[in-house]
Amino acid sequence: MLFRELNRGNCKTYVVGCEATRRAALIDPLREHLDRYLAFLAYHRYTLEFALDTHTHADHRTGTWDLRDLTGARTVMHERAPAPNIDVHVEDGDRLPLGNLELEVLATPGHSPDGISLRLGDRVLTGDSLLIHGTGRTDFLGGDPGVQYDFIQEKLFGLPDATLVFPGHDYRGHTQSTVGEEKRTNPRLAGHTREDYVRLMNGLGLPLPEKIQEALQANQSSIEDDSLRFPALSQLSQVGQLTPRDVQERLSSPAPPLLVDVRQPDEYSGELGHIAGSRSIPLRELAARVEEISAHRTREVVCVCRAGVRSTTAAALLTGLGFEQVWNLKGGMLDWKNASLPVER
Numbered sequence: 001m002l003f004r005e006l007n008r009g010n011c012k013t014y015v016v017g018c019e020a021t022r023r024a025a026l027i028d029p030l031r032e033h034l035d036r037y038l039a040f041l042a043y044h045r046y047t048l049e050f051a052l053d054t055h056t057h058a059d060h061r062t063g064t065w066d067l068r069d070l071t072g073a074r075t076v077m078h079e080r081a082p083a084p085n086i087d088v089h090v091e092d093g094d095r096l097p098l099g100n101l102e103l104e105v106l107a108t109p110g111h112s113p114d115g116i117s118l119r120l121g122d123r124v125l126t127g128d129s130l131l132i133h134g135t136g137r138t139d140f141l142g143g144d145p146g147v148q149y150d151f152i153q154e155k156l157f158g159l160p161d162a163t164l165v166f167p168g169h170d171y172r173g174h175t176q177s178t179v180g181e182e183k184r185t186n187p188r189l190a191g192h193t194r195e196d197y198v199r200l201m202n203g204l205g206l207p208l209p210e211k212i213q214e215a216l217q218a219n220q221s222s223i224e225d226d227s228l229r230f231p232a233l234s235q236l237s238q239v240g241q242l243t244p245r246d247v248q249e250r251l252s253s254p255a256p257p258l259l260v261d262v263r264q265p266d267e268y269s270g271e272l273g274h275i276a277g278s279r280s281i282p283l284r285e286l287a288a289r290v291e292e293i294s295a296h297r298t299r300e301v302v303c304v305c306r307a308g309v310r311s312t313t314a315a316a317l318l319t320g321l322g323f324e325q326v327w328n329l330k331g332g333m334l335d336w337k338n339a340s341l342p343v344e345r
């Protein structure tokens with residue numbers, strides 16, 4: 001089995017491959033190192049089968065879409081990942097065949113709702129859930145320390161103690177650990193109750209990642225060019241959120257809101273469907289096409305997407321463009337579907 005970490009920095013990208021079939025997967029590739037990954041794969045004569053992110057990253061631009069574009073590799077992320085252009089959505093327990101190998105998906109949300117770990121034989125890649133003698137922060141991106149604690153305990157600490165642990169980040173020069181070692185010595189987890197953990201994580205007071213403004217919304221929306229000026233994070237946090245039931249109620253009122261679905265056209269007509277009467281304007285075209293909905297400047301507008309993340313960006317943009325009553329459909333079409341509300345295709 002091929003297994004290497006390719007960045008040699010704080011932020012880890014792993015390549016795994018089946019030596020017999022020369023099929024490989026890149027896990028958490030950085031956009032800035034694409035040349036290096038492609039050269040590595042070519043030199044060692046591997047075909048890239050999967051480009052995979054363990055979660056939506058806030059500290060660097062992902063390289064997955066460029067890799068898909070350049071090699072034909074399939075992009076893989078968790079079902080809750082907000083971005084478009086994901087070829088394979090995975091959930092807990094799914095298995096991705098890679099030549100004669102198999103990557104097993106373990107749901108490990110908490111750092112973000114779309115967090116996964118990947119188990120491969122004697123090892124597990126833990127993304128930003130369990131780190132070596134630490135854990136991934138839970139204070140933005142929809143993070144939740146209690147959820148993180150539960151899934152680390154159940155999914156990761158449920159693995160055999162000898163399982164090797166390879167995290168998505170390390171700031172102290174560690175390269176690997178084991179499940180047993182982390183259970184015994186991880187200072188945030190060993191001997192701590194769930195309540196201890198939640199209190200500790202909520203009190204960390206860390207500064208936001210340096211590149212969050214450039215990286216986060218670009219990764220959430222798969223918008224790689226300069227077609228859009230993303231709103232500031234403070235504007236995102238001011239967007240009003242409506243649950244699917246709230247939106248459904250407003251739709252049957254005498255003055256229903258305008259629904260603007262900002263997903264890509266293939267998603268609008270895809271598996272999750274769309275809400276009847278919603279207007280399709282992809283996020284990347286929203287600023288340029290805003291005149292099409294200018295009659296609604298003073299009326300209610302609800303932005304809709306897959307997971308409610310891109311639509312929060314859209315809602316902040318529309319507010320910035322002078323729209324007075326803009327809302328977001330919280331949880332997007334995923335939560336709309338979970339609420340068993342009607343869709344059109």
Ligand code: FE
Pocket residue numbers: 055056057058059111128136
């Ligand atoms: Fe992260």
